[in-house]
Amino acid sequence: MRIAFHTPLNPIGDDGVSGDRRMARQLVAALESLGHVVEPVAAPKTYFREPDPARFASASADAARLRDVLLTGYRGGKPRPDLWFTYHNYYRSPDFLGPAIAAALGIPYVTAESSDSSRRSTGEWAAHSAVARQALAAGDVHFHFTNRDRQGLVRWENEGTALLALPPFIAPGSERPRLAGSSGAPRLITVAMMREGAKLKSYLTLARILERCREDAWTLSIIGNGPCHAEITAAFAGLPEGRINWHGQLDRDAIQAELARHDIFLWPGIGEAYGLVYLEAQAAGLPVVAFDSGGVAETVRAGETALLVPEHDEAALATALTSLLRDKALRETMGAAARRFILAERTPARAAERLAEGLALAIRNRSAKLKPSPGKATP
Known part of the structure; x- marks a missing residue:
């Protein structure tokens, strides 16, 4: 036709x-x-x-x-x-x-x-x-x-x-399996544009979540840019030095390369229609931590490839993140399930x-x- x-x-x-x-x-x-x-x-x-x-x-x-x-x-x-x-x-x-x-x-x-x-x-x-x-x-x-x-x-x-x-x-691209985990602190990553509205709210929520988890060992890579960059940067300023790595806006291949170097995909996802980035992260073998907001649940298998908590429950989101930070075996199991899920069902x-x-x-x-x-x- x-x-x-x-x-x-x-x-x-x-x-x-x-x-x-x-x-x-x-x-x-x-x-x-x-x-x-x-x-x-x-x-x-x-x-x-x-x-x-x-x-x-x-x-x-x-x-x-x-x-x-x-x-x-x-x-x-x-x-x-x-x-x-x-x-x-x-x-x-x-x-x-x-x-x-x-x-x-x-x-x-x-x-x-x-x-x-x-x-x-x-x-x-x-x-x-x-x-x-x-x-x-x-x-x-x-x-x-x-x-x-x-x-x-x-x-x-x-x-x-x-x-x-x-x-x-998601269409096949340069998605690659996650690289072997390191013996250092778990590596978190998020990818999102820095604009007003739901994206800004999610970034500000993310900063508060990490503040709750500051006693645990972790680093976070942030990929994204936009008009709210200064406000978002300021929101993370109180966290210990060296915890946040700012990458700016990257193309898709570079994003996929970064995903493969990390251990957990963390993004609150307030008001997300669904979020292709959740699919990309799982394709790379990363478990997801997010709010059960909008259409996020349609991109994951809750409890198997992702830990979802009620929207705006920041204490629950911090608890979910902590459970993965402290359990490497759980991270590995969920990450492997995430990659299988995407490659089998979301092609x-x-x-x-x-x-x-x-x-x-x-x-x-x-x-x-x-x-x-x-x-x-x-x-």
């Missing part, structure tokens, strides 16, 4: 390093591995940081014009898609294009990592939420990465709209199997919708 692939949150071809961009590229690669031709939709970013009515009106008008241009091209001989696939439709980045184009062409409409928020369906985000919900109502299949997202999508599930789980996965090949199942279902659902109703004359 020829698949139109739309990413309203962030253009798939830019040089951004965020997890959503990487997941979009992984989805394209998985679809292509099935033999499909995937064509990214050339459309402007429609992410709304704030509910700006004027910008929303402008974006809506621009999208209407782009829909007309695309449909005119498809009807005029440009290779038309057999299916429309939108990644990351939600109230901050609603899909203005896909539902109308799919309906006009009579092709299946599929989304991945869509989400819905009843809280945003009224008030200042109501118009944005309405567009996202139109896409949810129009869908033939919605792939969800986390159970939390599934719970929000249940209201849109019906005979013609299916919900399918697509567990977060592009496994994701492609689920995608193939979902696309076939989407085709059936759309075909059923296009059939004339019994007793209705065919024009």
Whole structure:
């Protein structure tokens, strides 16, 4: 099939390093591995940081014009898609294009990592939420990465709209098994951008957790950079000298090399959608210590490859970390299980199997919708 692939949150071809961009590229690669031709939709970013009515009106008008241009091209001989696939439709980045184009062409409409928020369906985000919900109502299949997202999508599930789980996965890269452990202090590592919001809260929480564990032997490597670097650096200043190693922002190969040199991946993960970095750390053979927040639990096997504690329970997180710091055998056992888990279950090949199942279902659902109703004359 020829698949139109739309990413309203962030253009798939830019040089951004965020997890959503990487997941979009992984989805394209998985679809292509099935033999499909995937064509990214050339459309402007429609992410709304704030509910700006004027910008929303402008974006809506621009999208209407782009829909007309695309449909005119498809009807005029440009290779038309057999299916429309939108990644990351939600109230901050609603899909203005896909539902109308799919309906006009009579092709299946599929989304991945869509989400819905009843809280945003009224008030200042109501118009944005309405567009996202139109896409949810129009869908033939919605792939969800986390159970939390599934719970929000249940209201849109019906005979013609299916919900399918697509567990977060990572494409093979330079992932390597963890190097043999040293006889020195356990080596902790975290990888995260330094920006406002949930990331900053997680960094500040991390500093407090380590303060609780200062009597134990450990070092922490921090990989990441961003506008909150100074505030984050200050938060760790009270820890003993030599405990924190600042690496700044590194590329993926360098991150994988660093993961392989460490023993435990530690990141609170407040509000994480799921976090590809948890998968990468496990692929390198590291056990994970984190809050059971957002979609983090969807990336690990709690109790087997990771120690998860209730969100914001800093005492429990410190206790979980301490248990690994003081038990090398437990670290090794969990790390080995983590690598097996990722290499067996969270690969592009496994994701492609689920995608193939979902696309076939989407085709059936759309075909059923296009059939004339019994007793209705065919024009």
